[in-house]
Amino acid sequence: MTLKINIPDLAFAAFLVAIGAFAFALASELTVGTAAAMGPGYVPRGLAIVVMIYGAVLGLRAMFAGHAALPDIAWRPLILISASVALFAAMLPYAGLALSSLTVVICAGFASYDVRLHENAVLAVALAAFSVLLFVTVLGLPIPVRPQW
Amino acid sequence: MDLIANLATGFAVALTPANLGFCFIGALIGTLVGVLPGIAPITTIAILLPFTFTLPPASSLIMLAGIFYGAQYGGSTTAILVNVPGESSSIVTCLDGHQMAKQGRAGPALAIAAIASFFAGTVSTLVIATASVPMSWLALKFNAPEYFSLMVLGLTGAVVLAHGAPEKAVAMVLVGLLLGLVGIDVNTGAPRMTMDIAELGDGIGFVPVAIGLFGFAELAIALGQPQDRNLLSVKLSSLWPSREEIRQCIPAMIRGTAIGSVLGVLPGGGAALSSFAAYAVEKKSARDPSRFGRGAIEGVAAPEAANNAGAQTSFIPLLTLGIPGNAIMALMVGAMMIQGVQPGPQVMTAQPQLFWGVIASMWLGNLMLIVLNLPMIGLWVALLRVPYRLMFPAIVLFCCIGTYSTGNTVFDVWVMLLFGVLGVFFVKVGAEPAPFILGFILGPLMEENFRRAMYLSRGDATVFVERPISATLLAMSVALLVILVLPAVKRKREEVFKE
Numbered sequence: 055m056t057l058k059i060n061i062p063d064l065a066f067a068a069f070l071v072a073i074g075a076f077a078f079a080l081a082s083e084l085t086v087g088t089a090a091a092m093g094p095g096y097v098p099r100g101l102a103i104v105v106m107i108y109g110a111v112l113g114l115r116a117m118f119a120g121h122a123a124l125p126d127i128a129w130r131p132l133i134l135i136s137a138s139v140a141l142f143a144a145m146l147p148y149a150g151l152a153l154s155s156l157t158v159v160i161c162a163g164f165a166s167y168d169v170r171l172h173e174n175a176v177l178a179v180a181l182a183a184f185s186v187l188l189f190v191t192v193l194g195l196p197i198p199v200r201p202q203w
Numbered sequence: 204m205d206l207i208a209n210l211a212t213g214f215a216v217a218l219t220p221a222n223l224g225f226c227f228i229g230a231l232i233g234t235l236v237g238v239l240p241g242i243a244p245i246t247t248i249a250i251l252l253p254f255t256f257t258l259p260p261a262s263s264l265i266m267l268a269g270i271f272y273g274a275q276y277g278g279s280t281t282a283i284l285v286n287v288p289g290e291s292s293s294i295v296t297c298l299d300g301h302q303m304a305k306q307g308r309a310g311p312a313l314a315i316a317a318i319a320s321f322f323a324g325t326v327s328t329l330v331i332a333t334a335s336v337p338m339s340w341l342a343l344k345f346n347a348p349e350y351f352s353l354m355v356l357g358l359t360g361a362v363v364l365a366h367g368a369p370e371k372a373v374a375m376v377l378v379g380l381l382l383g384l385v386g387i388d389v390n391t392g393a394p395r396m397t398m399d400i401a402e403l404g405d406g407i408g409f410v411p412v413a414i415g416l417f418g419f420a421e422l423a424i425a426l427g428q429p430q431d432r433n434l435l436s437v438k439l440s441s442l443w444p445s446r447e448e449i450r451q452c453i454p455a456m457i458r459g460t461a462i463g464s465v466l467g468v469l470p471g472g473g474a475a476l477s478s479f480a481a482y483a484v485e486k487k488s489a490r491d492p493s494r495f496g497r498g499a500i501e502g503v504a505a506p507e508a509a510n511n512a513g514a515q516t517s518f519i520p521l522l523t524l525g526i527p528g529n530a531i532m533a534l535m536v537g538a539m540m541i542q543g544v545q546p547g548p549q550v551m552t553a554q555p556q557l558f559w560g561v562i563a564s565m566w567l568g569n570l571m572l573i574v575l576n577l578p579m580i581g582l583w584v585a586l587l588r589v590p591y592r593l594m595f596p597a598i599v600l601f602c603c604i605g606t607y608s609t610g611n612t613v614f615d616v617w618v619m620l621l622f623g624v625l626g627v628f629f630v631k632v633g634a635e636p637a638p639f640i641l642g643f644i645l646g647p648l649m650e651e652n653f654r655r656a657m658y659l660s661r662g663d664a665t666v667f668v669e670r671p672i673s674a675t676l677l678a679m680s681v682a683l684l685v686i687l688v689l690p691a692v693k694r695k696r697e698e699v700f701k702e
Binding site for chain 1: 254370371373374377378380381384388391393395396398419422423424426590591592593595596597599600601602603604607608616617624627628629631632634650654657660661662664
């Protein structure tokens with residue numbers, strides 16, 4: 055007999071157990087206290103246990119819920135948008151807003167299946183200029199603009 | 204305290220040039236994102252939150268509220284002209300609105316949508332103004348156990364009304380509550396689950412979480428789907444509906460407004476639910492239900508009135524009790540807290556300018572929208588022709604800058620990335636992020652009230668059922684959950700969400 059596993063449900067259940075266990079481990083060093091005088095660890099530990107058990111029950115149910123495959127994930131947009139956000143986070147403190155914005159737009163542009171090179175380059179320059187003007191010049195947000203070497 | 208004096212206070216605040224300006228900007232941005240499919244109001248509010256933090260509290264809330272109800276207006280334009288709902292709340296407007304457009308009656312459909320929205324906006328502003336005062340008296344009777352039970356009810360409502368499997372929505376609420384607890388414990392000062400990361404001392408940032416789940420994740424998913432926008436080449440010959448059409452619409456508008464005003468207040472309710480309910484009621488009560496789906500003008504008027512009314516009255520629980528009823532209101536709570544305003548009944552008495560100013564601005568915003576929207580429809584249509592590949596890189600960039608500027612640290616940008624990827628995972632496994640964000644916001648509040656209640660009752664949990672208001676609220680939560688698992692309701696619910 056082959057198991058008819060609902061994979062999305064099982065993946066979600068595994069996530070619940072993992073995050074519950076992680077939180078429980080982190081909260082285990084906190085004082086629990088009593089119901090009348092709860093310590094900082096009382097509610098987090100309780101919730102972590104509930105999440106773990108809930109996840110385990112969902113997971114068990116998913117094993118027999120009938121087969122369902124994980125829906126297709128569009129990897130190209132996911133990876134490229136993740137990359138552009140990561141680039142922003144990594145670059146901003148050193149390269150400043152102008153260069154970081156340029157990089158984000160160019161990188162994110164390729165997330166679309168119908169990207170056009172010239173158009174994307176023009177858009178990147180325009181948006182970089184616009185964001186420096188709007189966020190730093192007009193709104194006065196304290197963001198470094200130029201590269202800080 | 205009487206209504207006129209209160210509203211006068213409000214208008215004095217809302218009519219200052221600066222606040223009028225912010226109201227206008229909010230309504231304009233709201234309409235813009237409402238028109239564009241693929242950018243939800245919750246995404247926009249999440250992205251724009253950080254930029255409002257430099258404004259005074261009243262101005263910031265006025266602008267955010269403007270985005271919210273502006274989006275309800277804008278969504279209908281796309282629904283009618285393109286048959287693509289700009290927002291989930293205008294899905295039903297597509298049914299008859301687009302049919303009207305195909306029959307060459309796009310003008311009257313757009314006009315009626317705007318008029319119905321304005322009518323509902325006016326009435327629901329009055330509803331908020333009149334209902335808020337007694338609601339806040341009720342709130343004065345609330346103590347820790349009542350607040351806890353009310354939040355339980357709010358979260359239950361979010362579960363019941365979440366799309367997809369309710370058992371996953373419950374899990375999302377629980378995870379939200381758990382992650383909401385990260386940071387320094389207010390009672391003891393002990394850092395909790397921070398992994399010794401200094402940036403987590405104040406908890407996981409609310410803005411990065413919201414932008415990750417609603418901005419990043421939505422983009423990554425939308426880009427994976429084919430984009431098609433077949434713009435109907437409509438001729439906007441005459442904008443004005445005939446006298447006959449107006450006569451047909453008036454009762455529908457009134458019913459829609461009533462339904463929206465009631466459903467908006469319910470926990471988990473809001474604009475989308477209201478528009479579905481109003482459309483169903485019109486269809487059921489019509490003399491000739493077969494006209495619906497073929498361009499019945501009531502089928503535009505009622506849901507448009509209802510979604511605007513529902514959008515606005517969902518502010519009532521937020522403004523009077525400090526409890527968000529849906530995910531967008533949860534973002535508003537976050538905005539208020541970052542502004543240093545603790546949401547709750549005391550806002551009305553301690554900061555009447557803020558409270559009544561926001562309410563008065565809603566009416567002004569609605570007025571601006573009707574003046575703005577009808578003449579500018581041509582512009583909105585032109586915007587719809589801008590390809591998505593030119594818009595989304597800008598959104599990615601604004602997500603990054605917005606996240607960074609809340610705390611001026613790239614740590615938050617990494618958190619945003621993490622929650623963005625998690626958000627994609629949630630959607631792919633069929634778990635809605637909206638219950639998560641409600642749990643996340645309410646987590647610390649619930650724990651505080653739970654601990655206080657248990658402390659006062661010396662560890663006796665029966666305190667939650669011994670006090671009548673608390674017991675009623677809990678009983679309502681249980682009733683909601685019981686109804687949800689009844690097979691008949693379960694089937695019906697699936698039907699409703701399928702539409």
